[in-house]
Amino acid sequence: MEKIEAKDVNFYYGDFQALKHISMSIPQNKVVAFIGPSGCGKSTFLRLFNRMNDLVPGARLDGEILIDSRNIYAPGIQVDELRKEVGMVFQRPNPFPKSIFENVAYGLKVNGVRDKEFIAHRVEEALKGAALWNEVKDKLNASAFALSGGQQQRLCIARAMAVSPSVLLMDEPASALDPISTAKIEELICEMRDQVTIVIVTHNMQQASRVSDKTAFFYMGEMVEYDDTKVIFTNPHKEATQNYITGRFG
Amino acid sequence: MKRILEKAVKWLLTASGFVTSVVILLIIGFLFTEGAGLFREPVVEEGYVLVLNKENPVSAMTAAEIKAVFDEDVVNWKDLGGPDMAIETFRLEDVDEYFSAEELGPQYENAGGAIAGLVESRPGMVAFVPGSMIPEDAGVKLAEDRNISPGEVFGGREWFPTATPAPLFGILPLLAGTVWVSLFAIIFALPFGISIAVYMSEVASEKVRGFLKPVIELLNGIPSVVYGFFGLIVIVPMLQQVFGLPVGESGLAGSIVLAIMALPTIVTVAEDAMRNCPRTLREASLALGATKWQTIYKVVIPSSMSGIASGVVLGIGRAVGETMAVLMVTGNAAVIPSSILEPLRTIPATIAAELGEAPAGGAHYQSLFLLGVILFFITFLINMCVEYISARNRAKNS
Numbered sequence: 237m238e239k240i241e242a243k244d245v246n247f248y249y250g251d252f253q254a255l256k257h258i259s260m261s262i263p264q265n266k267v268v269a270f271i272g273p274s275g276c277g278k279s280t281f282l283r284l285f286n287r288m289n290d291l292v293p294g295a296r297l298d299g300e301i302l303i304d305s306r307n308i309y310a311p312g313i314q315v316d317e318l319r320k321e322v323g324m325v326f327q328r329p330n331p332f333p334k335s336i337f338e339n340v341a342y343g344l345k346v347n348g349v350r351d352k353e354f355i356a357h358r359v360e361e362a363l364k365g366a367a368l369w370n371e372v373k374d375k376l377n378a379s380a381f382a383l384s385g386g387q388q389q390r391l392c393i394a395r396a397m398a399v400s401p402s403v404l405l406m407d408e409p410a411s412a413l414d415p416i417s418t419a420k421i422e423e424l425i426c427e428m429r430d431q432v433t434i435v436i437v438t439h440n441m442q443q444a445s446r447v448s449d450k451t452a453f454f455y456m457g458e459m460v461e462y463d464d465t466k467v468i469f470t471n472p473h474k475e476a477t478q479n480y481i482t483g484r485f486g
Numbered sequence: 487m488k489r490i491l492e493k494a495v496k497w498l499l500t501a502s503g504f505v506t507s508v509v510i511l512l513i514i515g516f517l518f519t520e521g522a523g524l525f526r527e528p529v530v531e532e533g534y535v536l537v538l539n540k541e542n543p544v545s546a547m548t549a550a551e552i553k554a555v556f557d558e559d560v561v562n563w564k565d566l567g568g569p570d571m572a573i574e575t576f577r578l579e580d581v582d583e584y585f586s587a588e589e590l591g592p593q594y595e596n597a598g599g600a601i602a603g604l605v606e607s608r609p610g611m612v613a614f615v616p617g618s619m620i621p622e623d624a625g626v627k628l629a630e631d632r633n634i635s636p637g638e639v640f641g642g643r644e645w646f647p648t649a650t651p652a653p654l655f656g657i658l659p660l661l662a663g664t665v666w667v668s669l670f671a672i673i674f675a676l677p678f679g680i681s682i683a684v685y686m687s688e689v690a691s692e693k694v695r696g697f698l699k700p701v702i703e704l705l706n707g708i709p710s711v712v713y714g715f716f717g718l719i720v721i722v723p724m725l726q727q728v729f730g731l732p733v734g735e736s737g738l739a740g741s742i743v744l745a746i747m748a749l750p751t752i753v754t755v756a757e758d759a760m761r762n763c764p765r766t767l768r769e770a771s772l773a774l775g776a777t778k779w780q781t782i783y784k785v786v787i788p789s790s791m792s793g794i795a796s797g798v799v800l801g802i803g804r805a806v807g808e809t810m811a812v813l814m815v816t817g818n819a820a821v822i823p824s825s826i827l828e829p830l831r832t833i834p835a836t837i838a839a840e841l842g843e844a845p846a847g848g849a850h851y852q853s854l855f856l857l858g859v860i861l862f863f864i865t866f867l868i869n870m871c872v873e874y875i876s877a878r879n880r881a882k883n884s
Contacts, residue, residue: 286773293692320775330766333789343774346784392770399774 239264239303239403239433240285246298247280247289254280256457258299262450267425267434269444269465272454273480278437281454282405285435286322287315303403320347322403323396323432328412329388331380331395336372339380339391343399358398365431366394367424386417393424397432404428406436410443422447441481445469453477517862520855524639527849529632530614530651536629537576537605537613537620544568546630549638552652555612563610576601576613577651602626614651634849639856645820645831647840647850655853657860659822663737663830664864667812668805670741670826671748675801678745679752680794686753687760688782699757706750714814717743722815729827735817737826743811748801755800759793760786796872803868807861809834833857833864 240262247255255277262268270278283289284301287308300307308318320343331339340359349355359376363369368390372383380391389409396404406425410418425434425447438444444451445465452462453476461468461477472478529549530536536552538545544566547555554560556575563571581590581597584604590597598615602624605611612629620626634655642656682702686695721742726734763786771781787794817829818839837854844850 288769288773291769291772316772316775316777319773324769324773326766326769326773328766330764330770332767332770332785342771342776342784346771346774346776346780395770395774 237264238262238305240435241300241302241305242281242284243300243302244298245281245284245301247277247284248296248298249292250294254457255284258459260452260459260462262433262435264433265429265431266449267429267436267447269448269451270435270437270454271439271441271444271451271480272460274439276454277457278452278454279407281459282407282435282437285403285405286319286324288324290315320399321401322405323399323401324405325389325392325396325407325409327408329385329392331383331388331391334380335377336380336383336391337376340395340398343395347399359394362394362398363391365397365424365428366390367420368394384417386413386420389413389417389421390424393421397428402432404432404434406434408437408439411439418443441469453480455480514862517855517858520852521859522856524655524849524852524856525634525636527634527852529634530629531653532848533616533618534614534651535617535620535631536651537602537615537626538629539605539609539611540625540627541609542568542571542612542627545627546632549634549652549654550642550644550656553644553646553649553654556614556651571610574608574611576604576611576615578615599624639853643822645836647844647853653849655849655856657833657857659820660831660833660836660857661860662822663816663820664806664832664834666737666823666826666830667740667744667816667832668802670737671744671805672798672802674741674745675748675752675805676798679749679797679801680756682749682753683756683760683794683797684782684787687757688778688786699754702750702753705746706754710747710808710811711814713743713747714811717811717815725827731827733817733829735815735829737816737823737828737830740812740816740830740832741826743815744805744808747808747811748805751804752797752801755797756790756794759790759797762793763790792875792878796875799868799872799875803865803872806864806868807834809838813838833861837861 238261242258242260245255245258246253258281270282272278280289284297285303285308289295289297297309301309303318303322307313332342334342337359340362341355344355344358360369363372368387371387372378372391375382380388383391389412393409410421413421422443425436428434436444436448448465450463451465451468453460453468453472453474455476461472461474463473467473468477469481472481529547530552536547542563544563547566551560551566555566555573556577558575560566561573563569563573576584581601585597585600589600598619598621601613601615602620605613606625617628620628639655639657641658642654643658644654644656645659646654682698686698690698717739721739722734724734725731725736725739767785767789768781771785772778776784812832813835816831816835818831818835819829820831820836821828823830837857840850841854844854
């Protein structure tokens with residue numbers, strides 16, 4: 237079943253066309269990786285799925301993006317409702333200057349959840365889901381800044397997962413982390429695929445091959461190739477893909 | 487050659503820093519020594535004495551008591567711990583009422599003896615005369631020579647530095663005036679300042695912001711006397727009409743003018759703090775389904791709280807030290823205000839208004855320096871607050 241569908245997407249920052257005629261579909265409860273050199277548009281494309289690019293002045297979109305067969309750019313779509321469905325984890329850990337508990341509870345609270353017991357329950361579940369519970373259960377009221385970078389990133393994953401999204405967007409989630417923390421994040425991605433559809437942007441091709449079911453290769457604002465990860469990394473159809481994954485450019 | 491030049495520059499920089507620090511320390515030292523000099527001044531005017539009858543058990547009076555006696559607010563010695571006896575006061579001007587010109591002598595050379603005799607014969611009399619006039623062997627006693635005490639100054643409820651025979655230097659009315667005006671100024675400025683800051687950093691388009699920001703910063707450059715003039719011409723008559731006051735010059739007028747003056751500081755600092763709130767934090771909040779306003783009041787404002795607080799404290803600092811505008815619109819009555827609609831007087835306004843008429847080196851002059859010291863401590867405290875808040879901010883963001 238298709239979770240996300242992009243139909244002939246063109247995206248512009250002012251006069252600059254950042255994405256050119258991209259059409260793809262992302263199946264439910266799979267992990268899809270976007271790879272490509274810096275500036276190829278993969279992060280821009282990712283940020284279209286939760287309309288994060290709305291914040292950029294002068295940005296413009298042509299084409300359609302459907303999530304659960306609904307055009308998320310149609311008039312009348314509540315952006316905050318959409319973003320509750322489509323969570324996001326950013327490149328650098330960005331916890332709020334609040335306690336660990338408040339960080340995870342934030343999404344629930346802004347979405348109008350008042351029931352304290354339910355919030356506490358969801359916070360615990362989310363922290364367990366992010367494999368962070370055992371490390372922080374005794375200091376839930378400590379500042380989130382007291383955690384290490386890797387722990388902060390897992391906290392951000394827990395924060396995103398606490399509102400039970402059906403899609404999780406990850407924008408190079410491990411690029412600022414050490415190898416051990418990276419391994420933990422990758423492990424999490426593999427565990428979470430039962431609950432959510434994950435789209436991950438990464439510079440690290442080994443990471444893409446380890447965690448994803450499908451991989452899309454972007455180059456100069458175009459999607460060059462999109463196929464099963466195994467195919468992309470063993471037998472790509474396009475020469476550009478071949479060159480990129482073997483490290484001949486990029 | 488290059489090395490020598492670099493050394494010279496280094497020494498020059500060191501020297502300039504050193505000289506500046508020394509000058510500042512000297513100014514502070516000067517302020518403190520002059521201010522502390524007040525407590526070495528006698529209670530009664532320098533060179534004068536209070537002459538009392540020998541049988542009068544009262545031998546020392548505070549400045550407030552002396553003033554009350556000579557203003558005839560206190561008319562019986564029993565109020566001052568003496569016997570039940572009416573008080574008669576004698577000033578040098580009264581000398582013609584008691585003695586003829588012959589008795590005093592052509593050069594008033596007999597006046598001292600005559601006054602001493604008068605006080606000797608009247609048990610309830612107290613005379614305020616120059617000390618040199620009273621003969622050594624006269625059968626009278628002089629009131630104890632006391633210095634102005636810190637208690638009278640810091641606890642005194644009356645500021646009357648030109649009163650004779652004993653000036654009053656109670657700073658409470660001035661302190662109260664300063665606190666009232668600053669407090670109300672902040673109460674007025676805070677909601678406006680924060681709202682404008684939020685509007686400018688979060689709501690306004692770049693175009694509007696590009697227009698508003700320079701305008702608000704321009705407000706900082708207007709001389710305070712212009713604000714005072716504006717207050718005098720616009721706010722004072724307006725308040726007089728709105729509240730039906732006998733005079734419009736009041737603490738309220740001062741606080742409104744000060745609030746306008748403190749606004750740019752609060753807005754600029756708070757707005758900078760909010761704009762410096764990391765974009766990643768906003769995105770994190772929005773990505774969780776928070777609306778723009780939820781993001782502003784749940785993430786942006788809390789995370790820039792210390793910046794906002796230092797803006798507010800800096801605004802208070804400006805309000806506390808402001809002189810001219812306040813002097814022009816507050817009415818300058820040195821009484822402890824019972825409502826903000828009454829005239830009052832602040833510490834800086836007092837210094838500015840009175841320094842010109844205070845004889846150098848006298849008690850009045852030194853009392854103004856003491857006010858300067860107090861003001862210095864207040865602003866010092868405020869600066870410490872700013873320092874503390876921003877230090878905490880730095881620690882939090884690292």
